[in-house]
Amino acid sequence: MPAESAPQPLSQEEEAVMRALGRIMRMLPRMLDTDLERDQRMSLSEYSVLRHLSETPCRVMRMSELAAAADMSLSGMTRLVARLESLGYLERIRCENDGRGANAVLTDAGLARLRDAWPSHLASVRRHIFDHLGELDLNRLAAALTAMTSDAASPCDSANCAE
Template sequence: MNTASINEDGASGTASGSGAEPRWLTDREQRVWRSYVHATMLLEDHLDRQLQRDAGMPHIYYGLLVQLSQAPRRRMRMTELAKGAKITRSRLSHAVARLEKNGWVRREDCPSDKRGQNAYLTDEGFEVLRRSAPGHVEAVRQAMFDRLTPEQVDQLGSIMRVVADALEPSDPNADLPWLR
């Protein structure tokens, strides 16, 4: 469903969970929310199709390769990689298995903790990333930045920082995907 929630009158909002009346979204907020959800779904689909076509991988795999390319010695603990991608360890394990099958990533035992594993970006994986980056950045630029004024880019950046800062987990015991 592309709405925060629906009451019996068809109005949208988010239930507070406290038993109090939910603070339903105004018509204006609902329009913005639906535009945001629609645009993010279309953007993710656009980037996924471009990467599948040009590099033979979904957008999530590209993001994993980027994280590894930016890590020291192109290695990361699997739990940190899952945290960075905001996915479950199970989903990461499946993704890394596919990347390993392509020869782009390799798993290694963690030298400091025998229970843990690192993911390592191979030279072949780095080369795939290097070749696919220009097409990906062009897809991002064409889909988003070429359509916005410089002021809108700054506004979007400010808005996304506010949202991200508010949602960044502060409770280490929270039910977070990368801990599952």
């Protein structure tokens, strides 16, 4: 095994970027959540679940896939889905091809709720993100941000997704 060279210290600019990224990773979800809670009485997690379901064919996702998409544990997703189900925004059904698993299905009421919340969320995203980017090349920014996570394993890449 070749000897690794000593890591090079970060430049001042690199350090500033690293600290800013760390802060935004902590703060941005909180800010978006605060706005949704204030304006819509809906959490960012609830919005995320409804959005993910709205973007899938037939508005259906397996619970484990939904949890991975929303970056939540399966137990956390189960609790959240139970809450959304009690509000009539989705329902759980057994997987047809696997009796052990469950699917979450977005209801018409859930889609309507998502559509009601969308303008508030969009305004929050614009205010907290895009209003600060000015003339930045958004395609290059998106590519750089995507590349930062390209070698991260998907949470559902292995058999650890059993329900």
